[in-house]
Amino acid sequence: MTDGDTPPRRPHLPSGWRRLALRLPILLYRAGLGPLFGKRLLLLHHTGRVSGLDRMTVLEVVSFDPAKPSWTVASGFGPRADWYRNLCAQPKTLIRFGNRPHAVTAHFLPSEAGAEIMIGYARRHPRTARRLCAFMGLPVDGGARAFREAGQAIPFVRLDVADGYGRDARGHS
Template identity: 80%
Template sequence: MTDRESAHSRPRPPTGWRRLALRLPILLYRAGLGPLFGKRLLLLHHTGRVSDLDRMTVLEVVSHDPAEASWTVASGFGPRADWYLNLRAQPKTLIRFGSRPHAVTARFLPPEDGAEIMADYARRHPRTARRLCGFMGLPVDGGEASFREAGKAIPFVRLEAVGGPDRDVPGRS
């Protein structure tokens, strides 16, 4: 079992009022208030691999490349998060970023890319990067090398727009 697959050190998904609080952004997106989140969050649609039902989750955008129309997100609950497993089963899906929908294909990044992404993220958001690593049980001392090591253990996914940066998607909202 690799570091990425180790379940014992991963946080458990929240329950009760914490789960409700984490699901609140979905309601705001559905009400058309996605632009309130700026460029920090996106709404991901994914199809349940068992139920085949449309599911939604809001994820923090680790990095966004408007020229390439791609968004990078991390699985804070590790490789066993439902949205992550659902994308593994069906990588073509939809996101809503701000008020615009985009058809995307998920590309799962190797640990070496995760190291670079996490080091860059830690430079831009040091406090949030430390909190994320602490939440996931990954030791960091604040130095770039420790964030690179942590980045190797975090599953990162790049969501790449189908058809280019300005393509709107009819249908799901």
């Protein structure tokens, strides 16, 4: 983005049937059908920063490192998304990947790292990357520069298995 450009618009939070459709995967996870999503989605548990209540959201996995293990997710609604703000307030939480629970700690990545993550994601999933850029009001020419700018505008979070918890929430390795 150059100095004369306007910042990207932030998408409106979904409501009505769109919100219901986005929440449907949570019901599938609750029914034990998380493996249907393969390695593309995870269920994030987070604590409401105001209410203190347990909340859940399903997020797309931008990248997964099974060696550590760690998962990188993006906030398509920017830093105002409730799950993102809740993780800022309380970064230690649980996820469900497939049918396995994992205790994780959230690490908020700098925009420079986001640019590289987005370029890699666009190589693996070009159509989805273009749709995400369009959704966020960013250029969608499909070039590396556009994806780099998108990666700098989108907040990325790396979820690392929490120290002292082992590889999952039950202590299994």
